[in-house]
Amino acid sequence: MAGDWIRTVTAQTPTNIAVIKYWGKRDENLILPVNDSISVTLDPAHLCTTTTVAVSPGFDQDRMWLNGKEISLSGGRYQNCLREIRARAAEVEDKERGIKIAKDDWQKLHVHIASYNNFPTAAGLASSAAGFACLVFALAKLMNAKEDHSQLSAIARQGSGSACRSLYGGFVKWIMGKEENGSDSLAVQLVDEKHWDDLVIIIAVVSSRQKETSSTTGMRDTVETSLLLQHRAKEVVPKRVVKMEDAIQKHDFASFAQLTCADSNQFHAVCLDTCPPIFYMNDTSHRIISCVEKWNRSEETPQVAYTFDAGPNAVLIARNRKTAALLLQRLLYFFPPSSDTDMSSYVLGDKSILKDAG
């Protein structure tokens, strides 16, 4: 390992949007959820994180930059991911450049990490999901850790819960698991990105400001105070997950839209049921919901599904390209993006064209 060298790996990982939400942890340190969740992975061209990880004998500490600004790696989440990947690191030999890193060397070597989001960080666009998935994937490549995507998802989960679902394209399920050590709390791919490729996703960026209550803090308060969460996690979500998997398998858009909208609304109801109440949506979000509901009711069958994460931005899923064109037309008419209105921009978040992260 002697010498003056640097080895780098770059990875790109898309974000994902939950159609059955994760909200609430049963173990905060290991990030174990109170229910299963299901998401769709977006197109990395529009919403993704790119991370370069580097190792060199010249580095004297682990360091990280996010969007060009250095951030601290002292938090438990980063440390958990680094520790778990280092524990799985294997020998690396780059004959061309004369670099050989033995398995044990990884315990002494330090890494530098540079990560860049091509979308607003922490504005309810699941930036931590893409971020931690990408970090774990890139580190695993750098350190030659030969884990499969599900095993890597269980590590990414310890960075941010929703990150475990970004290791796959298509529709992905995070199985909550039963084990206390979290070994069975991981993501699996339900169907790949080709399975339902008529769907088109448009994200209405109502506000790109950082959210006031982080998901982590919000969830903690919800778990401590909301009775509705207990009902949701035990009674509602288990049945909904079964129905959602069925709707996805059968390309049943009517059921898919009904379940997606209902789950988003219940998640925000749970936020309101929290003490103190959490408001992630704003008036514009509510107006978008009314607009979609009205449209869906005026048609024989639903045309568009909506879902909102921990922020006011709307994720709209159109049943096909024709509907997506109509949707965009209506959005631009009713919610024109400008500095005088509450609409910032629209982003096409088509389903991931990537099979897997990387």
Ligand code: DP6
């Ligand atoms: C509303 O994964 O950001 O987007 O595990 O504390 O990092 P931590 O939370 P995070 O929460 C995401 C919440 C959500 C729903 C979802 O993605 O399932």
